[in-house]
Amino acid sequence: MAKARVFISSVNEDGLKPLRRSVFRVLEGLGHEPLMWEENLGPWPSYQNPVEKCLEAVEQSDLYLLFIGTRGGTFDAAAGVTVTHSEFIRAVDKGKTVLVWADAETKAIFFSGIAWKLDEYIAHTVQESGSYPAPMQALDFLRSCQEAPPHIDPYVWLLLHDIRQRGIYVEDLARGVETDWRGYFSDLLRRGLLLLPLEPTIAENSNRLEEAETSFDLLAALLPQVTLEPPHDWKVWLNTIRERLQGRTIEHRYGRWNRETVGSYEACNAASLYRRDGDSMRFISCCGRASAVRSFALNDQSSYIALTYAMGPRAEQVYYTESGQKFFYCVRSGPFVATFHFPAGSSWDQLRYIRYKDSVVSAIIGPNTRLVKLVRLLLGGMRA
Amino acid sequence: MKNGIWVSKNGRVSEASGLQPRDALLFAPHGMTSEDLLQEQRSALQQNIKLIRTRLAEATRR
Known part of the structure; x- marks a missing residue:
């Protein structure tokens, strides 16, 4: 019968050694298969890279335990992280269950001040230089940070910061207080037991999702082969699409893991459709709170409809006006330009838009990719 | 059209520099x-x- 493999990870520091040994014995006593460098992993022959072997062991484990004390560990300059941090990254990347404990004092110092200082420093660096600070730069900053006590290695703060950005909870490791490992692993078993009976449901959902994707593919392949009659009522047609475009939050990403909610937009409250007719874009229909302008000259640079048309046959663009407090998502398909109006949340102004323009575009386009593809295909197939 | 912020105002499109009139239409080509x-x-x-x-x-x- 397969046993649960548990990788025990930490920096090799004296304060953590008794704890590592104790956890190893408890896990062994419970019938699991703990993996730990000083017990059953190393040392390997000199021709084998110990870091790579440790990372392989992390991959082969079912559960990854990380203990953080006051030492940062061996910094691998080529990787830009410590060996322990590499193990943590590998565990997360491979989708392992990750449990983290940190020395209670270290954790309290981090969350009471250093976390926010580091956030500010990173946001400032990103704004100034357009890129995330290099690890050595961040370590220099942390060395000069007044909130950081000298007896704790600055790399510990970088590791905790990464853990926090990934949304992983850090448990307290209080010195002199025995952790109830048996209770902890019983709780893990309980959580697994809740999910295991759902296996058929999860598998079924995956199958249905694949079928839906296959159907969408078929539709996308067939629609360009047919000519469609225009709908009896374009207003109803537009409104059917508009109703499906929801409001959402807008998140800004800092690097790969860090993200921040920077605003929102409301559900689409209007839509319009124009079609090229000679030298102008002629009004076809609108719905919701859109006003009808009969036509725009193709060279009218004040019109988002004419501007989008001029960008090419498959152009799409998100526009913003501060006076109207709206985002306009324009999509061109052949001779048509469809526009969807999203009221911007109250926090938006020009400066905010300029700062977060890419996040705004991703937040509006990203959740609607399939819908927009379908709209394009339908418009593209309409009889002239 | 290169990346950055563009503005449509007074019937013309240009690369935006600094704050624009409130009714200006702003847009940013996306990668x-x-x-x-x-x-x-x-x-x-x-x-x-x-x-x-x-x-x-x-x-x-x-």
Whole structure:
């Protein structure tokens, strides 16, 4: 019968050694298969890279335990992280269950001040230089940070910061207080037991999702082969699409893991459709709170409809006006330009838009990719 | 049209520099189209389904 493999990870520091040994014995006593460098992993022959072997062991484990004390560990300059941090990254990347404990004092110092200082420093660096600070730069900053006590290695703060950005909870490791490992692993078993009976449901959902994707593919392949009659009522047609475009939050990403909610937009409250007719874009229909302008000259640079048309046959663009407090998502398909109006949340102004323009575009386009593809295909197939 | 912020005001489009009139139309060409994003989403979806199936097979193996 397969046993649960548990990788025990930490920096090799004296304060953590008794704890590592104790956890190893408890896990062994419970019938699991703990993996730990000083017990059953190393040392390997000199021709084998110990870091790579440790990372392989992390991959082969079912559960990854990380203990953080006051030492940062061996910094691998080529990787830009410590060996322990590499193990943590590998565990997360491979989708392992990750449990983290940190020395209670270290954790309290981090969350009471250093976390926010580091956030500010990173946001400032990103704004100034357009890129995330290099690890050595961040370590220099942390060395000069007044909130950081000298007896704790600055790399510990970088590791905790990464853990926090990934949304992983850090448990307290209080010195002199025995952790109830048996209770902890019983709780893990309980959580697994809740999910295991759902296996058929999860598998079924995956199958249905694949079928839906296959159907969408078929539709996308067939629609360009047919000519469609225009709908009896374009207003109803537009409104059917508009109703499906929801409001959402807008998140800004800092690097790969860090993200921040920077605003929102409301559900689409209007839509319009124009079609090229000679030298102008002629009004076809609108719905919701859109006003009808009969036509725009193709060279009218004040019109988002004419501007989008001029960008090419498959152009799409998100526009913003501060006076109207709206985002306009324009999509061109052949001779048509469809526009969807999203009221911007109250926090938006020009400066905010300029700062977060890419996040705004991703937040509006990203959740609607399939819908927009379908709209394009339908418009593209309409009889002239 | 290169990346950056563009503005349509007084009937002309130009690269935006500094604050613009409140009724100006701002836009920023984006590196990713909805088609690019759709491909990314589909690729992620397939990987997720594969991971779920692998894990379910491991979890229910005796």
